[in-house]
Amino acid sequence: MAEPHITPPRLTLRGITKIYPGCVANxxxxxxxxxxxxxxxxxxxxxxxxxxxxxxxxLVRPDQGEVLWDGLPIDIKDPAHARKLGIGMVxxxxxxxxxxxxxxxxxxxxxxxxxxxxxxxxxxRDVSQKYGMALNPDRExxxxxxxxxxxxxxxxxxxxxxxxxxxxxxxxxxxxxxVETLFxxxxxxxxxxxxxxxxxxxxNEVRALCHKATILRAGKVSGECLPEQESSExxxxxxxxxxxxxxxDYPKVDGKAPFLQVRGLTRTSEDPFGVDLQGISFDxxxxxxxxxxxxxxxxxxxLLGALSGEDQVENHDAIHFPEGPxxxxxxxxxxxxxxxxxxxxxxxxxxxxxxxxxxxALLTGFLSGLxxxxxxxxxxxxxxxxxxxxxxRVKTPSSETHAAxxxxxxxxxxxxxxxxxxNPRLLxxxxxxxxxxxxxxxxxxxALIELRDKGAAILVVSEDIDELFQISDRIxxxxxxxxxxxxxxxxxxxxxxxxxxxxxxxxxxx
Amino acid sequence: MDIDLLSxxxxxxxxxxxxxxxxxxxxxxxxxxxxxxxGQEGMLxxxxxxxxxxxxxxxxxxxxxxxxxAAGMIMSLLFGFIALGLNANQVATGLALTIFGTGLSAxxxxxxxxxxxxxxxxxxxxxxxxxxxxxxxxxxxxLVVYLSFFLFAAVYxxxxxxxxxxxxxxxxxxxxAANAIGLPVMRTRYLAVMFGGAMxxxxxGYLSIAYTPLWAxxxxxxxxxxxxxxxxxxxxxxxxxxxxxxxxxxASILHLVFQGLGFSISPNLLATLPYAATVVVLVLLSxxxxxxxxxxxxxxxxxxxxxx
Numbered sequence: 057m058a059e060p061h062i063t064p065p066r067l068t069l070r071g072i073t074k075i076y077p078g079c080v081a082n083x084x085x086x087x088x089x090x091x092x093x094x095x096x097x098x099x100x101x102x103x104x105x106x107x108x109x110x111x112x113x114x115l116v117r118p119d120q121g122e123v124l125w126d127g128l129p130i131d132i133k134d135p136a137h138a139r140k141l142g143i144g145m146v147x148x149x150x151x152x153x154x155x156x157x158x159x160x161x162x163x164x165x166x167x168x169x170x171x172x173x174x175x176x177x178x179x180x181r182d183v184s185q186k187y188g189m190a191l192n193p194d195r196e197x198x199x200x201x202x203x204x205x206x207x208x209x210x211x212x213x214x215x216x217x218x219x220x221x222x223x224x225x226x227x228x229x230x231x232x233x234x235v236e237t238l239f240x241x242x243x244x245x246x247x248x249x250x251x252x253x254x255x256x257x258x259x260n261e262v263r264a265l266c267h268k269a270t271i272l273r274a275g276k277v278s279g280e281c282l283p284e285q286e287s288s289e290x291x292x293x294x295x296x297x298x299x300x301x302x303x304x305d306y307p308k309v310d311g312k313a314p315f316l317q318v319r320g321l322t323r324t325s326e327d328p329f330g331v332d333l334q335g336i337s338f339d340x341x342x343x344x345x346x347x348x349x350x351x352x353x354x355x356x357x358x359l360l361g362a363l364s365g366e367d368q369v370e371n372h373d374a375i376h377f378p379e380g381p382x383x384x385x386x387x388x389x390x391x392x393x394x395x396x397x398x399x400x401x402x403x404x405x406x407x408x409x410x411x412x413x414x415x416x417a418l419l420t421g422f423l424s425g426l427x428x429x430x431x432x433x434x435x436x437x438x439x440x441x442x443x444x445x446x447x448x449r450v451k452t453p454s455s456e457t458h459a460a461x462x463x464x465x466x467x468x469x470x471x472x473x474x475x476x477x478x479n480p481r482l483l484x485x486x487x488x489x490x491x492x493x494x495x496x497x498x499x500x501x502x503a504l505i506e507l508r509d510k511g512a513a514i515l516v517v518s519e520d521i522d523e524l525f526q527i528s529d530r531i532x533x534x535x536x537x538x539x540x541x542x543x544x545x546x547x548x549x550x551x552x553x554x555x556x557x558x559x560x561x562x563x564x565x566x
Numbered sequence: 567m568d569i570d571l572l573s574x575x576x577x578x579x580x581x582x583x584x585x586x587x588x589x590x591x592x593x594x595x596x597x598x599x600x601x602x603x604x605g606q607e608g609m610l611x612x613x614x615x616x617x618x619x620x621x622x623x624x625x626x627x628x629x630x631x632x633x634x635x636a637a638g639m640i641m642s643l644l645f646g647f648i649a650l651g652l653n654a655n656q657v658a659t660g661l662a663l664t665i666f667g668t669g670l671s672a673x674x675x676x677x678x679x680x681x682x683x684x685x686x687x688x689x690x691x692x693x694x695x696x697x698x699x700x701x702x703x704x705x706x707x708x709l710v711v712y713l714s715f716f717l718f719a720a721v722y723x724x725x726x727x728x729x730x731x732x733x734x735x736x737x738x739x740x741x742x743a744a745n746a747i748g749l750p751v752m753r754t755r756y757l758a759v760m761f762g763g764a765m766x767x768x769x770x771g772y773l774s775i776a777y778t779p780l781w782a783x784x785x786x787x788x789x790x791x792x793x794x795x796x797x798x799x800x801x802x803x804x805x806x807x808x809x810x811x812x813x814x815x816x817a818s819i820l821h822l823v824f825q826g827l828g829f830s831i832s833p834n835l836l837a838t839l840p841y842a843a844t845v846v847v848l849v850l851l852s853x854x855x856x857x858x859x860x861x862x863x864x865x866x867x868x869x870x871x872x873x874x
Contacts, residue, residue, distance in 0.1 A: 115746065135748035151743030153736045155860050163729070164736050165747040170729070198860065 064127025066091045066220055066251040067112065072121035074107050081107035083275040084121065089220065094242065094252045096262040096283060099272035100295055100493040101463035102451055105255050108272070109222055112253070113145045114138040136167065144213025148224040150205050154198035161197060162212045169216060176215070183214045187241045203234045210241070221245065222253045227261055239265050257295070257493045259288040271295055296495045306505050308529050308545055311341025315482050315513035316363075317376035323362055323369055331355040331537045333362070338532065338542055340482065340513040345504060346542070347528030348517045349553050355537035356517050357400075360486050363515070364397045365390045377482070391423055394481035398472055398488060402464060406471040409460035413452060416459050417441035417474055424478050440477070448473035449499060465496030472500055482513045489523060501527050521550060521557075535559040569699060575816075575823055576703035583815025584714050585610070585769040585777065585786075589793035590800070590807045591714075591721050592765025597797060598725070599758035600738035601649065602867040604660025606766050607790025608667020609641040613770020615675040618781040621774075622683050631710075631771045638767020639760050641667055646759040650752060653869045664790065672783045685779025686710065710772045717765070722804045734758055738863035741870040751870055766790070795844040801851055801861045814840040 069087040073080070082104045089095045099105045110116040112123070114132040123130055125141055132138050138145075152161050159177045163170040170176055177193040184191040189207040197205060206226060213221055223242075227235045242252055242265065256262055262269060263283045271279040271294040279294035321336040333355050340346045350356060361367040362375065365387035369375065372383035377393055385393065399405040407416045418426055418437050426437045441455040448469045452462055459467055468488065475483060485504070489497040504527060508514055517534075518524050524531055525545060532542035533556035540556035555561070589606050596603050616637035621630025641663060649659040686708045694705040704715075725731040737744045737754045745751050769789070774781050792814055799814075800806035817840055821833035851861060 114748075135746065139748065145746075147743075147746060151740070151746040153739045153743060154864070155739055156732070156735065160732055164732055164744075164749065167748070 063091060065089060065124070066093075066126060068124035068127075069108075069112070070122040070124070072108065072111055072118045072123070074104075074111065074116060074118050080275050082111070082118070085272070085275075085277055087270055087277075089251045089253060091219075091251055092246050092249045093268060094246050094254055094266045096266035096269035097253055097255045097272065098257060098259075098262060098269055098291065098295055100257065100495050101465040102274075103272040103295070104275040105272055106224070109145070109224060109253070109255060112138070112220075113143060113222060139165070139167075139216065142217055142219035143222065144216075144218050144220070145222040146206065146209040146213065146224065146226055148226075150209055152197045152205055152208060155196060157194055157196050158191060158200075158208050159193040161208060162193075162215060165212050166216060179215050180211055183211050187211075187214065187244060188237065189241060206238075214245075218245075218250055220251045220253065222255070224255045225257070226254070227256065227258060235261065259291050259494075262291070263288065273297055292494050295493075306501070306527060309344060309508070310544075311344030311513070311529065312511075313378070314339035314341045315378060316340040316515065318363075319374055319376065320371070321359075321362060321369065321374040322371070323358060323367070325358050326367075331358055333358050333537045336537075336539045338539060340515045342481070342513045343508060343511045344529040345508050345514040345516055345527055347524035347531045347545075348515065348534055348539075349521050349524050349531065350517075350519070350534035350557055352519055354534045354557075356486070356534060358537070359534065360399070360484065360517060363484055364395075364399070388423075391420065396420070396475035396478060396480035396483045398475055398483070398485040400486040400490070402467050402471060403460060407459040407467060410458055412456045412458060413445065413450075413462075413470060414438050414441040414455040416470070417444060417455075420474060421478060444470055444473040444477055447477070448503065465492040468492050469496055469499055472503060476503055476507050479510075480507075480512060482515070483507060484515045484517075486517045487519065488516060489518075489520065497523075521553060524553075525550060533557045533561075535561075571826070573699050573702045575819070576699065577706065578819050578822075579812055579816040580703050580707060580711060581777065581815070582819050583811040583813075584711050585772050585789055586793050586796055586814055587714050587718065587808060587811035588765045588769035588772065589790060590796040590811055591717055591804075592762035592769075593793055593797050594800070594802065594804065594807055595721060595724075595734065595765075596758045596762035597802065597866055598738045598863050599734045599755045600741060600863050600865040600868065600870070601755050601759055602656045602660065603642070603645055603649075603663070603759060603762055604657060604794065605641065605645050605663025605667065605790075606660075606762075606793055607786055607788070608664035608671075609638045609763050609766035610667075610770040610773070610786045610790045611671035611784065612641050612667045613638040613767030614774040614785060615671040615678075615770075615781055617767070617771030618683070618774035619675070619678055622678065622681060627686055627775055630775050631768065634771025634775070635764045635767040638763040638765070638770065640763070642759050642763020642766070643756075645763075646756050649869070650755050650759070653871060656867050656869065668784060675781045675783065678781045679783065680780065683775070683779050686776035708776050710768070710776055713768075718804070718808050725804060735863070738865060741865055741868075745870075755870075769793075792840050795841055799840075799844045799847045801847065802863065813843070817843075 065088045067089045069085060071084040071086065072082050073084050074082040085108060097105050107116060111118050114134045114137050123132060159173050159180060162180060163173060163176055180191065180193040189211060191204065191207050191211060197208065226238060246252055254266055266283050269281050269283045269291065270277060271291065273295060281291065283291065317339050319337050321333055323333040325332050331354060336359065362369050365385055369383045372381045375381065375383045379393060382390055382393060403409045408419065414437055417440050418432065421440055426433055426440060438455055444450065445452060445455060450470045451466050462470065472488060488500050492500065504514060516524065516528065528545050530542050531545050531548060531553060533540040533553055535557060536559060540561040589610060593603065593606055613634040617630040617634025620633040621627050645659055645663050648654045649656045688706055688708045690706040695701045725735065733749055733754055736749060737751050741751045770786065773785060796807060796810045796814060799810045817836060821831060821836045824831050
């Protein structure tokens with residue numbers, strides 16, 4: 057790094073262009089990565105980050121442009137070729153085989169260099185020890201946690217000589233502690249001379265970790281910067297452009313009469329690894345957003361299941377709408393009574409991956425006049441879907457596009473839009489902006505605030521404490537199936553809620 | 567029941583189970599790569615008719631077997647081209663292949679029905695075949711049966727300790743991940759399908775050249791379907807395929823045994839046993855959802871588009 061003119065850049069991209077039918081994914085992109093540099097590639101969903109990565113890893117052939125490796129022009133034919141050059145990639149959706157062991161997974165990727173499994177297992181142990189990533193080579197992958205699976209992917213890159221490591225949104229699946237450990241490993245790697253391309257849209261992390269950043273917008277390079285010298289706002293501005301609002305302070309309000317009343321909700325989880333709910337009581341008032349914080353796995357799933365109606369509670373009186381107890385209502389009956397629900401998993405529960413957006417719109421919209429006498433009103437349904445797409449700026453070719461082919465942020469906008477367009481009196485949203493970029497997150501927050509101001513009661517369960525402080529009018533936290541006191545947001549602090557999340561509170565009398 | 571009868575039952579069980587074992591081993595490899603080929607019955611019949619005609623006209627049983635294998639492979643390539651190359655629905659393509667093979671084999675074999683050939687003779691291995699009870703079952707068989715033992719061991723070793731076996735499993739579990747790390751998904755699947763075709767062809771040849779050395783229309787009598795059920799019955803484990811093939815073989819000769827003992831049970835009823843057993847196994851397997859998910863190749867039957 058000290059003598060950039062003597063050492064050529066590790067990787068240089070010149071004018072990379074990739075055109076898909078109907079969209080220009082990469083439009084003459086230039087990129088330079090030096091040896092030992094941690095380089096951030098930033099951009100919103102659909103900005104072209106993934107395509108560019110795939111070009112570097114040999115999964116996609118660019119239509120135009122030139123790739124230089126250590127200063128020499130090269131045509132990366134396929135991932136095997138990329139690996140031979142010393143390029144490793146950690147995928148966002150892990151490319152692991154669940155029924156195989158860690159060693160077998162790594163052997164598959166290495167090809168003929170893998171050698172016999174015994175000695176490979178030894179190498180895996182060495183590498184995982186050296187970089188502080190505990191890993192048992194003999195475990196089958198389906199028994200591993202998400203964080204451990206990511207380690208498998210990283211170790212898989214490190215057991216062979218590596219010069220450039222590409223990580224696609226590696227932190228979106230990790231707890232804050234795991235993120236910290238990962239960063240230690242990455243810094244160590246960079247010190248040893250490995251270049252790292254870090255794809256993310258979490259600006260704080262990029263500023264904490266990366267030496268340089270290249271920002272993409274709509275397939276083009278919209279800026280380059282030294283992240284340490286920039287503020288999160290200024291980087292975000294380069295990502296989203298001038299038109300999009302980034303984040304706003306929303307005025308806090310006091311709710312009116314309670315809509316949802318939960319009293320002494322106690323439930324034993326059916327899942328052996330689940331969390332039992334213990335005497336949970338709270339109100340969600342009309343015209344307010346109640347935020348419930350907490351680290352995942354502290355009873356959120358159980359609470360959401362009981363509220364959505366997917367799981368019935370024995371004590372029907374534990375959950376009240378203004379019309380009366382609804383604890384024995386099915387999800388459909390609760391929806392008919394004015395509730396809308398946005399589940400945590402977008403694909404599989406929020407939307408059916410292999411169905412079109414139009415059909416997905418029908419899935420919860422069927423109560424608002426899209427079905428007449430048992431027949432689907434296709435025209436109306438399409439119109440409804442197109443309204444959602446237009447109003448919530450869902451980026452999609454058409455309402456016939458499959459849900460699975462939308463990016464996370466776009467699909468989430470669609471799902472939330474679908475629920476809000478039905479004018480619910482109560483909206484329950486689980487992790488509404490999980491894995492969503494700034495532009496989409498801001499749009500989702502605005503939509504929630506708008507709905508609140510129309511008088512709906514909103515409950516947001518989220519792990520993102522910053523988000524909750526931004527949009528909630530009152531806030532509480534779940535820990536081990538118990539609910540902390542609930543306070544108006546202006547009267548509490550991130551520190552206090554953080555202590556609640558760790559369980560430091562007296563349970564309010566039920 | 568005296569020991570001679572028992573020894574004869576075991577002998578017939580292995581003999582009857584051999585075509586099932588061959589087809590099921592081929593289909594197992596195919597399914598492990600994520601491809602469901604329901605065309606086994608069609609490939610089996612094509613192998614049978616081509617093998618029989620070749621053996622009859624040339625007088626060479628070896629040529630008969632080789633061409634039977636070739637016929638099965640050509641049929642499987644047809645399946646591969648449609649289901650893998652053109653990404654058509656695997657279930658529909660497989661069914662079509664069975665219907666096509668049944669019809670085509672009847673057409674080709676029309677002039678050869680009832681003609682006799684000298685079939686493959688058993689070879690009793692010295693000493694070994696004298697072992698009481700098991701000697702006849704394991705060591706007085708014909709060459710194809712011995713070959714089936716070898717192929718079983720080879721497939722077992724293939725999945726247990728070979729790298730290509732690992733690649734097949736990986737491709738069948740998650741073709742997208744396999745593609746992402748640079749494994750040749752399409753080539754692997756084509757080869758697996760062709761292996762399945764070769765095994766079905768060999769099994770067909772065995773039926774018409776060794777088991778009942780003659781050609782009759784539709785002579786496979788549903789063995790292709792039993793073999794498909796067998797793979798599920800074996801929950802995609804190689805060693806259970808062997809066990810299942812022999813068990814199913816036993817089931818299909820049971821009515822003869824019962825006759826010999828003086829009972830009379832409808833052979834049609836007994837013929838349902840393999841399917842009933844498969845249903846029972848499926849129910850047992852799916853009691854534990856996580857285990858059920860881990861047993862079957864995860865992307866079985868799903869087409870793979872190499873998107874990029």
